[in-house]
Amino acid sequence: MGRRRQRGRNVQGILLFDKPLGDSSNKALQKVKQLYYANKAGHTGSLDPLATGLLPICFGGATKVSAFLLDADKRYWVRVKLGETTTTADSEGELLERRAVESVTAERVAAALEQFLGEIEQIPPMYSALKHQGERLYKLAREGVEVVREPRRVTIHDIRLLSCELPELELEVHCSKGTYIRTLAEDIGEALGCGAHVVGLRRTQVGPFSGENMVDLATLQALAGQEDGREALDALLLPADTALAGWPEVHLNSDSTFYLCQGQPVIVPKAPTEGRVRIYDDKDNFIGVGEILDDGRVAPKRMI
Known part of the structure; x- marks a missing residue:
C-alpha cells in the first residue's frame, strides 16, 4: 500500500503570531495553517482563550525545535x-x-x-x-x-x-x-x-522572540488575498535556528556532516566542552541540535 500523500505545501520556518482574544491556541494554529496551506505546523506553548499575544507557530522542519521554545522563559x-x-x-x-x-x-x-x-x-x-x-x-x-x-x-x-x-x-x-x-x-x-x-x-x-514583530490574523488574511499571497506570507517566516539564538554554534566539514547525519558522534575542533549546540553542515545550512558528550565529541540530538 502506497504512502498517504500529505495535503498542503512544504512550508518551512517560524511565524511570530499574535493570537487573538477568544481563540484557543489550537484554533489559532488551524486558522494560520489553513491560510498558509501548510502540510505541517505546530504551536509552541498554549495560551488561554482569554490571553492574547505571542504564539510562535513552527512550520515543517522548524517543528523539531518547538520543544526548545516550550522550555524557554x-x-x-x-x-x-x-x-x-x-x-x-x-x-x-x-x-x-x-x-x-x-x-x-x-x-x-x-x-x-x-x-x-x-x-x-x-x-x-x-x-x-x-x-x-x-x-x-x-x-x-x-x-x-x-x-x-x-x-x-x-x-x-x-x-x-x-x-x-x-x-x-x-x-x-x-x-x-x-x-x-x-x-x-x-x-x-x-x-x-x-x-x-x-x-x-x-x-x-x-525565549529569544519578543512581541515587536508579531503578525496578527487580519494582516495574514489580507496578505493571503493578494495575487502573490503565498510569497508574501512566506516572507514573514523566520529560519528555524532563530529559535536557538544565543546557543553556541558548531560548523562541520563534509566528512563530519556525513557521519553525524548517519547518527554518529563526531570530533569537531574548537567545539564547546559541554551542553547543547546548533549544528551547521559544510555549506553552513542549519541541520539540527547536538549535544557535547563527556569525551568532547558532538552527538546528534534533534536533527532537521
Whole structure:
C-alpha cells in the first residue's frame, strides 16, 4: 500500500503570531495553517482563550525545535482585579467571593510582589490542560470534579508593578516555563488579603522572540488575498535556528556532516566542552541540535 500523500505545501520556518482574544491556541494554529496551506505546523506553548499575544507557530522542519521554545522563559503583561475571586481565576469564571480592597496601597503591593521572586511552588489550577488519569483537568472541573494536584516548582525572574489603580493592577512578569499566571495572580491577591483574578493577559516574549514583530490574523488574511499571497506570507517566516539564538554554534566539514547525519558522534575542533549546540553542515545550512558528550565529541540530538 502506497504512502498517504500529505495535503498542503512544504512550508518551512517560524511565524511570530499574535493570537487573538477568544481563540484557543489550537484554533489559532488551524486558522494560520489553513491560510498558509501548510502540510505541517505546530504551536509552541498554549495560551488561554482569554490571553492574547505571542504564539510562535513552527512550520515543517522548524517543528523539531518547538520543544526548545516550550522550555524557554516567557514574559507577560497582566491586568489583575483585586477584591474578587472566581472559579477559573480569570474573568471567564463564576464569582466566588468579594473582599474589600481599601487597605491596599501601591507600597503594600510592591512589598507583596517581593515574596514571589525567585523559585516558588504553584499548585496547578483545575482549569488547566494538565491530565489526570487521561482526562484534562478543565474537563473534570466543568463536571464539578476536583482532584489533588501536586505543587510544581517554577521561577519568577522578575515581576514589576506597572500601575496600581484600585481595584486593578498592571504587572509585567518574566518567568520560567510552566508558570501559571492565573495562579500567580490568585496568590498575590491572597498575600494582600483581598483575593484577585486575571482580567487581561498578553504574552510579550517567548525565549529569544519578543512581541515587536508579531503578525496578527487580519494582516495574514489580507496578505493571503493578494495575487502573490503565498510569497508574501512566506516572507514573514523566520529560519528555524532563530529559535536557538544565543546557543553556541558548531560548523562541520563534509566528512563530519556525513557521519553525524548517519547518527554518529563526531570530533569537531574548537567545539564547546559541554551542553547543547546548533549544528551547521559544510555549506553552513542549519541541520539540527547536538549535544557535547563527556569525551568532547558532538552527538546528534534533534536533527532537521
